Amino acid sequence: MRSRPGELAVRRHFMRGHDMSRAWCGRVAADDERGLWLWFATGSAFRDIGAVDGRPFREVPFDEWGRTERAMRELRWTGDVLMLHPPGAAYSVWFFFRGADNGFDGWYVNLERPGARWATDTLTGIDTVDYDLDVVVAPDRTWRWKDEDEFLAHLAVPDVYWCDDEQAGGGADLQRQFAYVGSSAWRERRDDDAARRDEDGQALQPSDAIH
Ligand SMILES: [Mg+2]
Numbered sequence: 313m314r315s316r317p318g319e320l321a322v323r324r325h326f327m328r329g330h331d332m333s334r335a336w337c338g339r340v341a342a343d344d345e346r347g348l349w350l351w352f353a354t355g356s357a358f359r360d361i362g363a364v365d366g367r368p369f370r371e372v373p374f375d376e377w378g379r380t381e382r383a384m385r386e387l388r389w390t391g392d393v394l395m396l397h398p399p400g401a402a403y404s405v406w407f408f409f410r411g412a413d414n415g416f417d418g419w420y421v422n423l424e425r426p427g428a429r430w431a432t433d434t435l436t437g438i439d440t441v442d443y444d445l446d447v448v449v450a451p452d453r454t455w456r457w458k459d460e461d462e463f464l465a466h467l468a469v470p471d472v473y474w475c476d477d478e479q480a481g482g483g484a485d486l487q488r489q490f491a492y493v494g495s496s497a498w499r500e501r502r503d504d505d506a507a508r509r510d511e512d513g514q515a516l517q518p519s520d521a522i523h
Contacts (some may be wrong), residue, residue: 320338322335326441334360342391348427350397352393391410405421406422430452
């Protein structure tokens with residue numbers, strides 16, 4: 313059954329186990345063959361996990377996160393955003409509307425576990441696990457990876473990191489490749505390789521990045 317436009321909606325992120333880390337409260341914009349479209353306006357209720365001492369998640373060294381006492385921070389969302397959740401996709405596409413005229417300000421592709429939808433009589437929900445690595449796409453369609461450093465840092469603490477599902481999003485190895493390909497280390501190696509390619513006829517593959 314499809315959700316109705318205007319219905320209350322919540323999008324939730326979970327970390328390892330059942331720890332909720334983020335929640336957006338907004339409205340259903342549409343629910344069609346392309347997926348579930350949710351609208352979160354600036355000023356909407358937003359919850360974000362952090363340390364109980366007030367530090368946001370990113371300010372806590374990740375190797376301390378597993379033993380850090382946590383609390384949900386009660387915040388307001390900034391940046392009007394329409395989020396599309398294609399059925400079964402290991403990503404959502406966010407359309408941002410920001411700036412003085414609130415015009416279209418680009419896309420954000422959030423890599424994540426395919427969303428699990430749920431509903432009550434009055435509320436539509438979608439739950440996912442965020443994979444850290446994102447793609448930022450400007451209105452002119454140029455793009456860049458975002459948070460590859462954070463992703464690699466989190467992979468180094470597998471006891472705490474939540475990205476351990478090999479079935480979802482291609483698994484951690486594939487994501488590590490994505491992150492490496494987006495990093496300056498890869499670009500330098502690719503440039504070196506281009507210089508050598510004529511000599512041995514072998515092109516470097518992304519899979520060569522993982523050892
Ligand atoms: Mg993300």
